[in-house]
Amino acid sequence: MAATDCTIFAENPPTRRSHTHTMEKEITIYDLAEKLNISPATVSRGLQDHPAISKKTKKRIQELAEQIGYRSNHFARNLRSKQTHTLGVIVPRLDSYFVSTVIAGMEDAAVGHGYKLIISQSSEQAAKEATSAKTLYDSRVDGLLVSLAVDTENLEHFYIYFQKKIPLVFFDRVLAHEQCLEVLIDNRKAAYEATRHLIDQGCRRLVHITAPPKRNVYADRLAGFKQALAEAGIPFFEDQLIIGNLRQNDGHKAAQNILSRTSRPDGIFVANDYCAAACLASLKKTGVRIPQDMAIVGFNNDPVCTVVEPNLSTINYPGYEMGHIAATNLIQALNGSMDFGTTNSILLRSELVVRESSKRN
Amino acid sequence: MAATDCTIFAENPPTRRSHTHTMEKEITIYDLAEKLNISPATVSRGLQDHPAISKKTKKRIQELAEQIGYRSNHFARNLRSKQTHTLGVIVPRLDSYFVSTVIAGMEDAAVGHGYKLIISQSSEQAAKEATSAKTLYDSRVDGLLVSLAVDTENLEHFYIYFQKKIPLVFFDRVLAHEQCLEVLIDNRKAAYEATRHLIDQGCRRLVHITAPPKRNVYADRLAGFKQALAEAGIPFFEDQLIIGNLRQNDGHKAAQNILSRTSRPDGIFVANDYCAAACLASLKKTGVRIPQDMAIVGFNNDPVCTVVEPNLSTINYPGYEMGHIAATNLIQALNGSMDFGTTNSILLRSELVVRESSKRN
DNA sequence: CTGTTAGCGCTTTCAG
DNA sequence: CTGAAAGCGCTAACAG
Numbered sequence: 001m002a003a004t005d006c007t008i009f010a011e012n013p014p015t016r017r018s019h020t021h022t023m024e025k026e027i028t029i030y031d032l033a034e035k036l037n038i039s040p041a042t043v044s045r046g047l048q049d050h051p052a053i054s055k056k057t058k059k060r061i062q063e064l065a066e067q068i069g070y071r072s073n074h075f076a077r078n079l080r081s082k083q084t085h086t087l088g089v090i091v092p093r094l095d096s097y098f099v100s101t102v103i104a105g106m107e108d109a110a111v112g113h114g115y116k117l118i119i120s121q122s123s124e125q126a127a128k129e130a131t132s133a134k135t136l137y138d139s140r141v142d143g144l145l146v147s148l149a150v151d152t153e154n155l156e157h158f159y160i161y162f163q164k165k166i167p168l169v170f171f172d173r174v175l176a177h178e179q180c181l182e183v184l185i186d187n188r189k190a191a192y193e194a195t196r197h198l199i200d201q202g203c204r205r206l207v208h209i210t211a212p213p214k215r216n217v218y219a220d221r222l223a224g225f226k227q228a229l230a231e232a233g234i235p236f237f238e239d240q241l242i243i244g245n246l247r248q249n250d251g252h253k254a255a256q257n258i259l260s261r262t263s264r265p266d267g268i269f270v271a272n273d274y275c276a277a278a279c280l281a282s283l284k285k286t287g288v289r290i291p292q293d294m295a296i297v298g299f300n301n302d303p304v305c306t307v308v309e310p311n312l313s314t315i316n317y318p319g320y321e322m323g324h325i326a327a328t329n330l331i332q333a334l335n336g337s338m339d340f341g342t343t344n345s346i347l348l349r350s351e352l353v354v355r356e357s358s359k360r361n
Numbered sequence: 362m363a364a365t366d367c368t369i370f371a372e373n374p375p376t377r378r379s380h381t382h383t384m385e386k387e388i389t390i391y392d393l394a395e396k397l398n399i400s401p402a403t404v405s406r407g408l409q410d411h412p413a414i415s416k417k418t419k420k421r422i423q424e425l426a427e428q429i430g431y432r433s434n435h436f437a438r439n440l441r442s443k444q445t446h447t448l449g450v451i452v453p454r455l456d457s458y459f460v461s462t463v464i465a466g467m468e469d470a471a472v473g474h475g476y477k478l479i480i481s482q483s484s485e486q487a488a489k490e491a492t493s494a495k496t497l498y499d500s501r502v503d504g505l506l507v508s509l510a511v512d513t514e515n516l517e518h519f520y521i522y523f524q525k526k527i528p529l530v531f532f533d534r535v536l537a538h539e540q541c542l543e544v545l546i547d548n549r550k551a552a553y554e555a556t557r558h559l560i561d562q563g564c565r566r567l568v569h570i571t572a573p574p575k576r577n578v579y580a581d582r583l584a585g586f587k588q589a590l591a592e593a594g595i596p597f598f599e600d601q602l603i604i605g606n607l608r609q610n611d612g613h614k615a616a617q618n619i620l621s622r623t624s625r626p627d628g629i630f631v632a633n634d635y636c637a638a639a640c641l642a643s644l645k646k647t648g649v650r651i652p653q654d655m656a657i658v659g660f661n662n663d664p665v666c667t668v669v670e671p672n673l674s675t676i677n678y679p680g681y682e683m684g685h686i687a688a689t690n691l692i693q694a695l696n697g698s699m700d701f702g703t704t705n706s707i708l709l710r711s712e713l714v715v716r717e718s719s720k721r722n
Numbered sequence: 723c724t725g726t727t728a729g730c731g732c733t734t735t736c737a738g
Numbered sequence: 739c740t741g742a743a744a745g746c747g748c749t750a751a752c753a754g
Contacts, residue, residue: 028747039725044749052723071499075445076747079436079730094464100456107482116500119480121468138432139477248664277668284670303609307638309645309670389731400741405733413739437731440746726753731746738741 027070035068036060047072078140087330088136089119090129090146092173096274097302098319099147102171105323106145113331115142122149124245130157137161143330148173150215150245167333167340171326174216181333181340183326185350187217190315191224193352194269194297197313199232201295201360203267206234209242209254209279210271221271221299246271251278258294259286267295273302273314280308280357295358310356318348388431396429397421408433439501448691449497450480451490451507453534457635458663459680460508463532466684467506474692476503483510485606491518498522504691509534511576511606528694528701532687535577542694542701544687546711548578551676552585554713555630555658558674560593562656562721564628567595570603570615570640571632582632582660607632612639619655620647628656634663634675641669641718656719671717679709 029043036043038057045053046061064070078084087110091099103119110117118141122129129149136144137160144161146168155177161168162179174182198206206229213219222241229236242257244250251274258265258279270276276298280290288294290310298305298314305312325346333340390404397404399418406414407422425431439445448471452460464480471478479502483490490510497505498521505522507529516538522529523540535543559567567590574580583602590597603618605611612631616639619626631637637659641651649655651671659666659675666673686707694701 026747030747040747041726041749042724044747045724048749054723057723073440073747074500075436075440076730077749079434079440079732079747080749082730084436093461094455095458095461097456100454100461103455104482111496116479116496117481118477120478121465135472135477139435248668274664274668281668281670303635304665304668307609307635307642307665307669309642387731391731401731402733402742403740405731406740409733415739418739434731437746438733440731440748441733443746724754727751729750730748733744733746735744736742738739 026073027068028073029070031068032061032064032070036064082140084140084142085114086116086118086139086141087327088132088139088141088144089117090132090136090144091119091121092124092147092149094119094121097304098300098317101319102147102323102326105320105325106327107323109324109327109331113328115327115331124149124151126152126157133157133161137166141166142334143167143169145169145171145326145330147171148175148215150211150218153214167330169326169330171322172217176344178344181326181329181343181346183322183329183346183348184216185317185322185348187220188224188227190299190350190352191221191269191271192228193224194299194313194315195225195228196231197352197354197358198267198269198295198297199228199234201267201291201358203265203295203360204234205263205265206267206269207240207242207258207265208269208271209244209246209251209275211246212243218271225269240265244275246275248274248278251275251280252282255279255282255286258283259288265294267297269297269299271299273298273300273305273312276312276314277302277304277308280312284309291356291358291360295360297352297358301353305353305355308357313355313358314353316351316353318350322348387434388429389434390431392429393422393425393431397425443501445501445503446475447477447479447500447502448688449493449500449502449505450478451493451497451505452480452482453485453508453510455480455482458665459661459678462680463508463684463687466681466686467688468684470685470688470692474689476688476692485510485512487513487518494518494522498527502527503695504528504530506530506532506687506691508532509536509576511572511579514575528691530687530691532683533578537705539705540701542687542690542705542707544683544690544707544709545577546678546683546709548581549585549588551660551711551713552582552630552632553589554585555660555674555676556586556589557592558713558715558719559628559630559656559658560589560595562628562652562719564626564656564721565595566624566626567628567630568601568603568619568626569630569632570605570607570612570636572607573604579632586630601626605636607636609635609639612636612641613643616640616643616647619644620649626655630658630660632660634659634661634666634673637673637675638663638665638669641673645670652717652719652721656721658713658719662714666714666716669718674716674719675714677712677714679711683709 029040032043033040043061046058107117120132126149155175168180170180171183208225211218213222226236242254276296280296298312301314301316305314390401393404394401404422407419468478481493487510516536529541531541531543569586572579574583587597603615637657641657659673662675662677666675
């Protein structure tokens with residue numbers, strides 16, 4: 001290319017190739033190679049800090065690259081290397097504080113290792129979850145992080161991932177699978193503690209507001225609830241369960257339900273703070289005193305807890321850590337043996353946070 | 362899992378070829394071409410529904426592709442076509458209801474047009490915003506959607522985008538630029554209405570809790586606040602401004618500030634609901650009656666408004682629509698002339714929502 | 723330590 | 739309407 005002057009593409013026909021933002025040609029490793037009088041291969045190696053390149057040439061390469069604003073073409077790179085350095089994330093919904101914190105943790109972990117995140121929400125629908133899984137698969141994500149929709153009953157739509165051995169990490173909303181890692185808290189224990197706390201405060205007529213206990217988190221919380229009752233010698237009846245979607249509106253509806261009962265409960269354990277806050281608000285409006293008449297405990301430690309009156313007792317859920325750990329483990333699997341070794345499940349610590357909504361002593 | 366026992370990958374040679382998940386070869390257009398006895402070029406055209414291909418061959422191609430589970434390789438495709446069908450999104454933070462709704466709107470618009478979203482947060486720091494911009498640029502996003510960090514003072518870090526004529530849409534937190542579209546609400550007018558409402562309720566000693574008015578949204582809201590005061594013949598003094606970060610904690614601090622004053626305000630306009638809710642809670646704790654002693658209006662119409670007591674009056678902010686419109690316009694620019702024509706700014710309607718926190722009549 | 727040589731899978735002129 | 743051929747920019751054997 002020595003003698004070639006710079007008019008190579010000068011006579012570019014003025015076609016309106018609508019797709020091209022690049023008016024000026026992009027700089028490639030060939031340009032670098034030419035200017036430095038070395039081969040493109042060496043440039044490629046120099047750029048990725050390959051051990052078999054002399055410090056000196058490496059430096060020359062990297063400096064020139066920096067100077068003339070070279071940027072590597074991910075597509076060419078991925079096309080060869082078959083790695084995208086992108087992690088897919090599927091969450092039931094984005095508009096929840098808990099999910100935001102999880103994603104923040106994932107992002108920090110990801111960028112720290114040179115990975116990007118591509119996020120999609122299932123809106124709590126198994127069908128959309130399947131679509132997302134497919135889309136992310138088609139974008140060739142290196143790995144997947146997922147929290148299942150409430151109505152997802154099996155892992156069929158992730159079969160393509162298992163088949164190609166693309167590592168999958170479930171967090172919070174999980175379904176056991178031998179090839180997957182799951183990161184969660186001990187929901188049963190947390191719910192047990194919440195319920196136990198209510199009982200310790202003197203509550204005897206307890207209800208539990210939750211989502212359909214098909215999903216692990218709700219099943220486990222229900223189990224914890226029942227266990228605490230059992231230990232305290234309180235019988236459990238089905239009508240102690242108020243099942244909905246745990247959205248704000250469900251909290252209001254639950255309050256109506258509770259108020260309509262002849263034997264009103266004196267303790268409420270809600271599997272989600274926002275729903276608990278709404279329920280609390282509705283209850284208060286009709287003159288119920290919290291916690292004297294009814295004590296309430298929520299779940300998640302959402303900021304809403306400290307803004308309602310009285311402040312909401314809850315279970316602190318380490319969202320950021322969960323996201324961080326899930327992503328870190330996924331990336332480790334990617335760099336290592338492509339599986340999670342013998343670890344199938346990581347349990348994070350959660351703890352009861354006592355505030356006014358449940359303090360009766 | 363019928364006959365197969367679980368040893369599928371048991372004899373996997375223990376090489377750590379970290380990069381390759383694909384044990385079986387991927388299906389390519391060459392495979393399709395071969396099976397159909399046509400050229401790869403025709404397959405390529407058939408797959409993208411090119412007009413110059415007979416209906417019949419198109420059908421054959423698409424059916425076979427579907428049947429044997431062909432998936433196109435985005436990298437090869439992008440490498441040629443220079444289009445990624447990916448939009449970059451930069452937001453100050455993810456953990457806000459408003460932002461979640463905006464993103465939901467964007468996602469719907471994006472997938473509807475065959476685009477993907479890649480989201481990153483600046484954590485309200487101009488420096489991180491610059492990094493994100495660079496990263497997204499390097500991932501070759503086709504366009505960018507951004508809501509600026511509170512301390513971003515210029516658009517230098519987006520220069521690369523302007524230079525390459527990659528379209529940029531600002532939403533909510535904007536900074537004017539002739540090559541960019543901006544999508545926002547009339548913050549001045551909204552703030553004017555909120556303040557006006559407070560005045561109509563009989564408030565005369567008003568304060569405004571907000572963020573540094575360097576960013577358009579806060580500057581405009583402040584302008585609206587002042588305008589309403591001026592119209593009502595109420596003088597404005599600097600100490601009517603309480604400036605912070607509008608986070609929950611700033612609400613509590615603002616409450617302390619307010620309570621410490623000798624001449625207490627009787628009306629508070631807060632530029633963010635969560636902060637308003639926190640402030641309201643703190644105020645109530647010390648016995649201030651809302652709205653009798655102090656009326657409060659927030660901003661955004663966050664769900665928290667209906668969970669605090671009394672419910673918070675606020676400005677309804679059409680987040681979903683904003684996201685949808687911003688993304689749709691960006692995509693149109695991508696498919697069209699690569700600029701936004703004569704439109705530089707789209708204004709969405711917002712309106713006052715009156716609830717108990719401000720009703721004194 | 724460096725260069726040569728092939729492609730990765732797809733799109734796109736240019737010719738039929 | 740279809741095919742042949744030429745890359746997009748990069749990486750990875752393989753050979754010095």
